[in-house]
Structures are given as C-alpha cells and as structure tokens.
Amino acid sequence: MLHILGMGTSFPETDISNRFIEDLDIGTSEEWILAKIGIENRLSTLPIEYVESTRNERPQEARKAANCTVTELGVEAAKQACERAGISPKDVGLVVCNCCTPDQVAPSEAQRLAKELGIEGRAYDVFTACPAFALHMDFLENFKPEALPEYVLCVSNAVLTQNVDYNDRSASAIWGDGAAAWIVSAKHPGKLKLIDSFYTTDPTRCDAVVVDTFGHFHQDGRAVRDFSVRQTVRLVRKLEQEYELDWSKDIFIGHQANRTMLAQITNNRKIPDENHWFNVTSIGNQAGAGAPATLAMHWDEIQPGQRILVAVVGAGLSWGSALLEAAS
Amino acid sequence: MLHVLGVGHAWPEGRLSDSFLDGVVELGDSRSGSQGIEQRASVLSEEYIALAKNNHVEETEKVASDTPTDLSERATLQALESAGISPEDLGLLLAGVCTPQQTTPSEAQRIGKRLAQKIPAYDLYSSSSDFALHVSTLLDWKDEKIPDYVLSASTGCATTRVSYESGEAPYLFGDGAAAMVLSSRRTGKLKIIDAAFITDPAHASLFSIELYGHLTMSPKALSTWIEPTTEKLLRKAIEKNSLDVQTLRWIDPQVSLPSMCEVASRVGISPENHWHNLERVGCSLGASPVTVLSEHWGELVAGETIVLSTAGPGMSAGYIVFQSTEG
Numbered sequence: 295m296l297h298i299l300g301m302g303t304s305f306p307e308t309d310i311s312n313r314f315i316e317d318l319d320i321g322t323s324e325e326w327i328l329a330k331i332g333i334e335n336r337l338s339t340l341p342i343e344y345v346e347s348t349r350n351e352r353p354q355e356a357r358k359a360a361n362c363t364v365t366e367l368g369v370e371a372a373k374q375a376c377e378r379a380g381i382s383p384k385d386v387g388l389v390v391c392n393c394c395t396p397d398q399v400a401p402s403e404a405q406r407l408a409k410e411l412g413i414e415g416r417a418y419d420v421f422t423a424c425p426a427f428a429l430h431m432d433f434l435e436n437f438k439p440e441a442l443p444e445y446v447l448c449v450s451n452a453v454l455t456q457n458v459d460y461n462d463r464s465a466s467a468i469w470g471d472g473a474a475a476w477i478v479s480a481k482h483p484g485k486l487k488l489i490d491s492f493y494t495t496d497p498t499r500c501d502a503v504v505v506d507t508f509g510h511f512h513q514d515g516r517a518v519r520d521f522s523v524r525q526t527v528r529l530v531r532k533l534e535q536e537y538e539l540d541w542s543k544d545i546f547i548g549h550q551a552n553r554t555m556l557a558q559i560t561n562n563r564k565i566p567d568e569n570h571w572f573n574v575t576s577i578g579n580q581a582g583a584g585a586p587a588t589l590a591m592h593w594d595e596i597q598p599g600q601r602i603l604v605a606v607v608g609a610g611l612s613w614g615s616a617l618l619e620a621a622s
Numbered sequence: 623m624l625h626v627l628g629v630g631h632a633w634p635e636g637r638l639s640d641s642f643l644d645g646v647v648e649l650g651d652s653r654s655g656s657q658g659i660e661q662r663a664s665v666l667s668e669e670y671i672a673l674a675k676n677n678h679v680e681e682t683e684k685v686a687s688d689t690p691t692d693l694s695e696r697a698t699l700q701a702l703e704s705a706g707i708s709p710e711d712l713g714l715l716l717a718g719v720c721t722p723q724q725t726t727p728s729e730a731q732r733i734g735k736r737l738a739q740k741i742p743a744y745d746l747y748s749s750s751s752d753f754a755l756h757v758s759t760l761l762d763w764k765d766e767k768i769p770d771y772v773l774s775a776s777t778g779c780a781t782t783r784v785s786y787e788s789g790e791a792p793y794l795f796g797d798g799a800a801a802m803v804l805s806s807r808r809t810g811k812l813k814i815i816d817a818a819f820i821t822d823p824a825h826a827s828l829f830s831i832e833l834y835g836h837l838t839m840s841p842k843a844l845s846t847w848i849e850p851t852t853e854k855l856l857r858k859a860i861e862k863n864s865l866d867v868q869t870l871r872w873i874d875p876q877v878s879l880p881s882m883c884e885v886a887s888r889v890g891i892s893p894e895n896h897w898h899n900l901e902r903v904g905c906s907l908g909a910s911p912v913t914v915l916s917e918h919w920g921e922l923v924a925g926e927t928i929v930l931s932t933a934g935p936g937m938s939a940g941y942i943v944f945q946s947t948e949g
Contacts, residue, residue, distance in 0.1 A: 354680070354834045389823075394726040399719075399783075400749040400831040400907070400935040401823075408823035417821045418755055418938070421745040423726045429744055441762035457725075495743045497715070497727075497734025505726040507833065508680040609726045610743070 296435055298618065299381070299445070299484035301476040301590035302374025304367045305577060306339040310455070314342065315466050318349070322463040332553025336470035336578030338455040339367075349460035353510060356456035357397060364395055365403065367473035368451035369410045371583075371590075375447065378593065379477035379484070386477075387443020389417035390433070392426035392450040392582045394505055394609070395457060407449055415443060423503070424549055424608020425493065426450040426582030427589075431478070431616040432491040439480040446478040450582035459510040468552065469511070470578020474586035485596060486618040490533065493614030503609035522551060522607045523558045529605040529615045530563045537601070537617060541565045544601040545592075549608055550574035550584025581608070598622045624760055625810035626944065627771070628705025628803040631916035632696035633663035633796070633903055634688045638781070640793070642668050646675065648788035658879025662796035662904030664781040665689075675786040679835060682782035689723045693799035694777035695736040697909075697916075701773070704919060705803035705810070712803075713769020715743035716759075718752030720778035720831060720907050720935070733775060741769075749829075750875065750934020751819055752776035752908040753802065757942050758817040760804060768806045775801040776908035783837040791837060794877070796904020800912035811922060812944040816863050818855060819940035822847070829935040844878055848933045853885045859929050859941045860889070867891055871918075871926060875933040876900040876910035907934055915944075922946045 312324040312334060327333060339360040340350070350356050357363075368391065376383050389411075391404035398406065408417035422429045430448045451473035458465045477484075499521070503513040526548055533539060546565045548556050553575050560570050573580075573588045580587060585606050596602070600620045607613040639661045665686040666676065674681060694717065702709060715737075717730035724732070730743035748755045756774040777799035784791045803810075828843040852875055860867060867890040874882035879900050886896040899914050906913070911930045922928075926946040933939040 357834065396725065396833055398830050398832055399721060400829070400837075401826045401938070402747050402749060402936065405748075405821055405823045405826045405936045405938070408821070409826040413823060415821075416819065417823050417936075418819075419745060419747040421728050421747060422731075423728070433744075436763045436767040438762060438764055493742060493744075495731055495734065496740045497731040497743050498738055498740055500727040500731040500735045503726060504724050506724050507722055508683060511726075610728070610731045612727075612731070612744070 296488040297479050297484035298486040299477040299479055300375045300379030301593050302371040303587040303590045304370035304473045305337045306471050308338040308342055310336040310338050320461055320463045327467045334575050339453045339471045340455055345460055353457050363397055364451050364453045365406045368407050368449045371473040371475035372447055372449055375475040375477050381445055383411040383413050386413045386445050386447045387415035388446045390420045390430055390448050392421050394423045394581055395453045422610055422612050424581050425606040425612050425614045427586045427604050428606050428614025428616050429493045431488055432493040434478055435491045442480045444481050449475045452581035452583050454581055457505050457511045465511055468579050470580050472580035472583045472587050474583040474590055486620055489619050490617040495610040495612035499611040502611055525607050525613045526559050526605050527562050533617055541569050545569050545571055547571050547585050547588050547604045549606040551579050596620045624814040625805050626802050626812040627805050627810035628701045629916040629919050630697040630700025631800045631913035632693045633798045634665040636664045637661045638664050643792050646672050646786055647792045657794050658901050659904055660901050663798055665779050665797050666781050671786045690719050690721055690777040690779050691732045694733050694775045697799040697801040698775055701801040701803050709737040709739050711771045712773050714772045716746045716756045717775040718747040718908050720749050721782055748938045749936050750907045751932035751938040751940045753912050754819045754932045754940025758819040761817055770807050772804045778907045780907055783831050785836045794905050796906050798906035798909045798913050800909040813947050815945050816943040821936045821938045825937045844881055847937050848877055849881045851939045852931050852933050855939055855941050856931055859943050863943050865927055871895050871928040873897045873911045873914045873930040875931050876905050
C-alpha cells in the first residue's frame with residue numbers, strides 16, 4: 295500500500311492576464327478567452343517585457359530571459375513536500391521526475407533536482423508529460439514494497455510558457471508554469487493512501503501534442519479536447535462504479551487543461567463545484583504539474599475518510615488515474 | 623526471473639574518421655584516437671561538420687541523416703525479429719533518449735507510434751544507464767505487473783551535440799540505438815540473474831548536454847568517476863554472483879578503450895573476453911553496451927556468463943548479469 299505523506303508546489307511570479315494577451319493583438323480578446331477556455335490568468339517564468347517585445351519567437355532565448363529555472367521550481371516544491379511530510383530531503387532514497395521542458399537533456403531532471411537538494415539516493419526520470427501523477431503512482435505501485443526506499447520524492451515540473459509562440463492565440467492563452475512534488479512511502483502511513491491506480495497510452499496518436507526541442511508547442515486542439523473529455527469521463531465513470539464514489543463528499547481533480555473542458559467533465563458526471571478542485575483558472579495549464587499542484591494547494595483542507603480521484607490525460611496520447619483516500 | 627528474448631541495434635551509415643577529424647578539430651594537448659577509437663557512427667556528414675563545426679546545434683535537425691527515433695525503430699524491429707515476436711505481442715514500451723527531437727511526447731511513445739501499438743509507453747531515463755535502469759526496475763516489480771513482453775530501448779545522437787571546434791569530445795562520441803525484448807514468462811537466449819543501477823547526483827555536473835547547446839564532459843569524469851565506479855560495480859557483480867573471472871564475458875560502458883582495458887586487466891578478465899565496439903562506432907551513451915551484446919548475439923554459447931556495465935551522465939552507472947541458456 296502506497297501513502298502520500300506530504301505535497302508541495304512552486305509557481306513563478308509573472309502574471310500573464312487575458313488583457314495582456316488581448317493587447318498582443320493576435321486576434322483574440324479577454325472575453326473570448328474566458329468564454330472558450332475559462333482561464334483568467336497564467337503564471338510564467340518569463341518577464342512580461344520579454345513576452346511583449348519578442349513574442350518568444352525563439353524559445354532558446356526564453357531560457358536566458360527567464361526569472362527562474364524549471365529545476366528551481368522543482369526544488370522549491372520538493373522542499374515544501376518534505377516539510378509537510380516531516381522529513382528532510384536527505385531521507386529521500388529515490389527521486390522520480392517528469393519534466394517536459396528541461397534545461398539539459400543529460401543528466402536527467404531527477405538527477406539535477408537530487409543534486410540541488412543534496413539527495414544521495416537514486417534518481418531518474420519517469421516521463422509522460424501531462425498524466426505524470428497517474429504514471430508516477432502507478433509506476434511505484436508496480437514495485438514490491440520491500441524494493442522501495444522508505445521515502446520516494448516524485449516531482450512534476452514544467453515551464454511551457456518558454457515554448458509558447460505568443461503570436462499563436464491558442465497556445466498563448468493556455469499555458470502557465472509550475473511544479474508539484476509529493477512524498478510517497480510504502481513503509482510509513484501518511485495523510486493519503488492509494489487505493490487504485492491506472493495508466494496507459496495510445497502512441498499512435500502521439501503527434502497530437504508536441505513540443506519540438508528547438509521549437510514551439512503545437513497540438514491538434516480539437517482532437518485533443520475531444521479525447522481528453524471522453525477519456526476522463528470514462529475513467530471517472532469506471533471508478534464511480536467500482537468504488538461507489540459519493541460526489542457529495544468525495545473530490546475530483548482533472549487534468550488542468552482548461553476550465554471549460556473540466557466543466558464538461560463535471561457536468562457529465564454531476565460533480566458539484568464544491569467537490570471539484572482546480573487551479574487552471576489562475577495559473578494556466580502547468581502540464582504534468584497541474585493536477586498534483588491542485589491537490590497540494592488543498593492539502594490542509596482534506597477531510598478524514600475523504601476520497602480524491604485524480605484523473606489525468608495528455609500528450610502521448612496518454613491517460614490515467616489515481617484514487618486516494620484520506621486517513622480517518 | 624527475466625529473460626532476454628531478442629536484441630537489436632542500429633547505427634547511421636555515416637562514419638567520422640580520425641583523419642577527417644584531425645583536419646577539422648583543434649587538438650590542443652589531446653591527440654587523435656586518444657580513447658582507442660578509429661571511427662564514429664554519425665548522423666552528420668563530414669561536409670556539414672567541416673563547414674559548420676556544429677556550432678549551432680539546432681541546424682542538425684535539417685542536416686541529420688536519421689533522427690534518434692529512426693535509429694530506435696530499426697533497433698526495435700531487429701530485436702523483435704530476433705525474439706520471434708511481433709509488435710502486437712508487446713505489453714509495455716520503456717525507452718530513453720539523450721538527444722530528443724521533441725521533448726514531448728516521450729521517446730517510448732514515438733517508438734510506439736512507429737510500431738502502431740496502443741500500449742503503455744513511457745520513458746525511464748538516466749542518460750547512459752537506461753538498460754541497467756530498465757532491467758533493475760523490472761526485477762524490482764511484482765511479477766504480475768510485468769507484461770508478457772517488454773521492449774527496452776535507448777537511443778541517442780550525441781554527435782549532434784558535439785562542438786567540432788576543439789577538444790576530445792569529437793573523437794569520443796558516436797550515434798546509435800539498441801533495444802532488448804524482455805520477458806518474465808518465456809525463456810529466452812539469455813537469463814538475467816542480477817542487475818544494479820546507481821546514481822551519484824552530487825557529481826551530475828561532470829557530464830551534461832544542454833537542451834539548446836553542446837555536450838560537456840569534464841576531463842576528470844573518466845578518471846575520477848566512470849573508471850572507478852565501473853570497476854567497483856563490476857567487482858560487486860562478480861562477488862555477489864560468484865562469477866568466474868576466467869570465463870565471464872565483459873561488455874564495458876564503451877566510453878574509453880584504454881581505461882576499460884586497464885579495468886579488465888586489474889579485475890582479471892582476459893582481452894578475448896572483453897567485448898567492445900567503441901573503436902568502430904564511438905560512444906553512443908545509453909545504447910552503446912547493448913549494441914555490443916547485439917553484435918555478439920549470434921555467437922552466444924550455452925552456459926556463458928556476460929556482465930554488461932553502464933556508466934555516464936547523472937552520474938549514473940549499473941550492470942546486468944546475463945547467463946546464456948542455449949547455443
């Protein structure tokens with residue numbers, strides 16, 4: 295049985311508002327963005343002057359202009375997760391990381407994080423982009439419990455605003471930057487225990503969401519949106535039946551792609567607003583960090599016995615879920 | 623118990639010779655072929671390197687003969703053929719890539735697309751020790767969680783991240799991919815009897831590849847980390863598994879031939895039992911050791927023990943101990 299002992303987040307400070315995007319004069323408006331995707335604001339590692347003056351035409355320049363690195367975000371999130379778990383980073387025996395916007399392609403992002411945190415245990419990347427929370431929990435659940443160290447640090451961090459073409463009205467409105475981290479243990483009980491996990495992919499559709507190493511993010515928006523809603527609804531429905539989820543007290547967290555997509559899912563499954571946690575409206579889509587960051591932001595509100603379903607989808611195309619139950 | 627059912631490898635057709643590099647690279651204090659390498663496999667042409675010295679790494683996308691995924695696809699198809707299975711039989715794709723063409727989706731998902739398979743696929747990545755990581759992870763999993771057939775692949779085009787202005791890196795690195803088909807339910811030509819994977823993040827800065835820049839390897843990386851760590855882990859594999867050094871075959875990490883010949887000599891492994899191909903294709907990081915195994919696949923004799931060592935960026939290292947089950 296896996297437990298989550300603590301969670302943390304970190305976000306950059308630059309606000310990218312709908313008004314700012316409208317003022318870029320790229321064929322969109324504050325009203326249109328709100329109506330279509332329901333995002334009010336994004337947080338970015340890029341200085342606003344840089345975005346305005348360059349539109350980030352060359353992502354290579356974004357790395358130099360950024361106020362902080364993706365690894366720095368991951369480190370801050372990890373420190374908070376350790377603090378909430380009541381452990382020191384030095385207690386961590388394994389680091390697994392999911393990062394779709396690394397500053398270096400070798401060593402792995404997990405190894406860079408471990409170096410910064412002074413962790414001497416093993417470190418490697420377990421990568422699938424957006425559904426990282428489901429993959430990491432399912433990946434760790436595959437281990438014989440005795441093969442895992444006492445504490446595992448999972449991190450998902452992304453700075454996709456650095457790969458956005460700010461002449462592209464769709465991509466400009468979607469992305470934010472952030473990091474989430476969580477401490478997992480098979481040996482120590484924690485606030486949340488994992489009661490079900492699932493992860494899979496359909497690689498035949500992997501070209502639907504792409505971040506070119508030397509280029510920008512691009513996606514087949516309509517196809518991805520349809521896939522995301524349909525697949526998440528399937529995941530939720532299956533687990534509702536299997537575990538008799540009660541949306542009057544249990545919590546749903548979806549992939550933080552956009553607010554209107556999440557609304558389609560919650561409307562379909564009749565999940566009330568007060569039992570639906572999200573952060574995309576104020577931070578933007580943080581790729582794999584979004585869902586776990588949302589959970590981490592509500593860490594202190596989790597009620598004993600409450601079940602939390604995290605159902606996530608994204609690049610790959612891949613999807614998965616983790617059903618958690620709070621300790622009584 | 624894990625078995626290897628099939629192995630495959632792929633290199634691009636291009637080769638960079640010592641004589642070519644001698645005419646392009648400022649040697650400084652280093653000298654041609656200093657790691658015992660005579661030629662390197664590369665997706666880059668001699669014309670491009672001579673003209674541009676690869677000063678702007680993004681240019682390689684336009685001029686490379688193959689992508690890392692082209693190479694991993696070829697290695698995978700060969701591994702599947704040697705395993706006698708079809709892509710439809712696979713239940714899990716694990717991959718690693720040190721020079722991705724795209725940072726999203728994962729390399730495993732790109733391979734899955736080439737194979738037209740709808741199965742779980744993700745990257746399990748540690749730069750140069752992907753195979754040791756993949757195998758040691760599967761050995762740590764509950765048996766019921768391992769599908770009947772797992773593909774493990776590693777690929778990289780390190781030459782696309784080398785600056786051909788100066789230094790030893792142009793002489794060391796090559797490009798390539800390798801793949802293995804693993805099964806916990808079917809017996810294969812090789813049985814895996816042990817594996818280990820370690821990382822030492824404190825020394826991560828010894829060896830790095832910038833997303834938008836060049837590969838840098840500290841001159842100390844080989845002598846202070848790769849060589850001693852490889853030897854320590856090799857000795858551990860021998861002691862833990864009571865292996866006979868007189869008869870075991872050793873595949874080194876393919877980073878330096880002189881250095882690894884010294885390790886072999888100190889440990890007591892004879893030159894004929896020390897397998898390598900670094901001198902012919904250069905170091906392709908994670909893929910390299912399994913390309914050597916793949917080249918020897920047809921000559922394995924029942925009862926042979928093979929230790930495959932990995933080491934490189936991370937810093938990370940590991941080993942896999944195989945025992946041949948058939949002639």
